Amino acid sequence: MKTTHIRLTIATALLLGIYSCKKGEATASDYEMSTSADSAYVNVSDSVSSAATMSVKDKQFIKTADVNMEVKDVYDATISIEKSAQELGGFVTNSNLQSRVISEDTYNTSDEEAMLVKKYQTENTMQVRFPSSRLGELLTLINDKKLFLNSRIINAEDITSNIKYAELEGKRIKKTGENISELKTTKDKVKMSDENMSENNSQQLANLNVTDNLKYSTVDIYIKEPKLRIAEIAVINSKNIDNKYKFNFFYSAKNAFVEGYYLIQKLIVGLIMIWPILLICGLIFYFYRKNQSKNKIQQPNQENPAS
Known part of the structure; x- marks a missing residue:
């Protein structure tokens, strides 16, 4: 109810x-x-x-x-x-x-x-x-x-x-x-x-x-x-406008030159940052070449003992 x-x-x-x-x-x-x-x-x-x-x-x-x-x-x-x-x-x-x-x-x-x-x-x-x-x-x-x-x-x-x-x-x-x-x-x-x-x-x-x-x-x-x-x-022909400004050789060449210049700077800075590695590699190469030179001098002396 x-x-x-x-x-x-x-x-x-x-x-x-x-x-x-x-x-x-x-x-x-x-x-x-x-x-x-x-x-x-x-x-x-x-x-x-x-x-x-x-x-x-x-x-x-x-x-x-x-x-x-x-x-x-x-x-x-x-x-x-x-x-x-x-x-x-x-x-x-x-x-x-x-x-x-x-x-x-x-x-x-x-x-x-x-x-x-x-x-x-x-x-x-x-x-x-x-x-x-x-x-x-x-x-x-x-x-x-x-x-x-x-x-x-x-x-x-x-x-x-x-x-x-x-x-x-x-x-x-x-x-x-x-x-x-x-x-x-x-x-x-x-x-x-x-x-x-x-x-x-x-x-x-x-x-x-x-x-x-x-x-x-x-x-x-x-x-x-x-x-x-x-x-x-x-309306405006947008496709033609896009083609008109799609590529500009001189503008792109100038930007490429500037970007290349900045790239060289970045490479130089990068080499400077890894100078300890370059120094170690240089010393290793120096001692390796020096050791090679000593081996070449000793070999002729070992071939002519009588003289």
């Missing part, structure tokens, strides 16, 4: 408004007022799904839509949709227009000039919010911009029973608060009061969200151009 109660409480926090006196809590009539205020505007052509203009007595609907289509010019369509949403009392929450580059090549046209050719496709992902009672009107305006409709999804979620259940939960929270106030002041009472107030605050936040979603519909729009566009951009 405790688990069921927790699940019901979470569901309530997501779908309802708080029902409590002295704190401006909403009742079912509040939700009805939020969606019926602009009901006079609902007058849309038959080309729009009935879900967009859903209006049933004693029923409350949260309406959303998702449109994916191809248009002649993404930029012009974006400006038109944003303007239409504003005229209908709505606003754009996100607009991500970008050009996706398919290929990019550079063609040299002279020694100094070249042409950069880009093949790209423009697309935009938008999110628009506007009065739910005028969802059909906006979808009709968007439909007029299409070349090809890939998909259109319209949702009308009935939350009437959730609102009724929210009222009962609001009464329960109010009653719980009254019961807690009658208890003696203890640590447990403070903890229960804090938890009850936290649940109350969560429901007030949920109330604002649900009321807003009932009054304003959310439409996600993805538009793109069916064919690739080509951009020709004049």
Whole structure:
């Protein structure tokens, strides 16, 4: 039972408004007022799904839509949709227009000039919010911009029973608060009061969200151009510039002479650093040559002993 109660409480926090006196809590009539205020505007052509203009007595609907289509010019369509949403009392929450580059090549046209050719496709992902009672009107305006409709999804979620259940939960929270106030002041009472107030605050936040979603519909729009566009951009012939400065003989020869001079200096300094080794090698060589000379003198004397 405790688990069921927790699940019901979470569901309530997501779908309802708080029902409590002295704190401006909403009742079912509040939700009805939020969606019926602009009901006079609902007058849309038959080309729009009935879900967009859903209006049933004693029923409350949260309406959303998702449109994916191809248009002649993404930029012009974006400006038109944003303007239409504003005229209908709505606003754009996100607009991500970008050009996706398919290929990019550079063609040299002279020694100094070249042409950069880009093949790209423009697309935009938008999110628009506007009065739910005028969802059909906006979808009709968007439909007029299409070349090809890939998909259109319209949702009308009935939350009437959730609102009724929210009222009962609001009464329960109010009653719980009254019961807690009658208890003696203890640590447990403070903890229960804090938890009850936290649940109350969560429901007030949920109330604002649900009321807003009932009054304003959310439409996600993805538009793109069916064919690739080509951009020709004049640039400098970088390859010719690279060849022009790739190698300079006189500059390289001068640097080679200077580097050679520094190399000789480094060799001399290196020889100076190893002078003890050179001295030892020199002495060894000297005594070796001296010993060789003595051997040559003794050999002729050994060959002529009689003389």
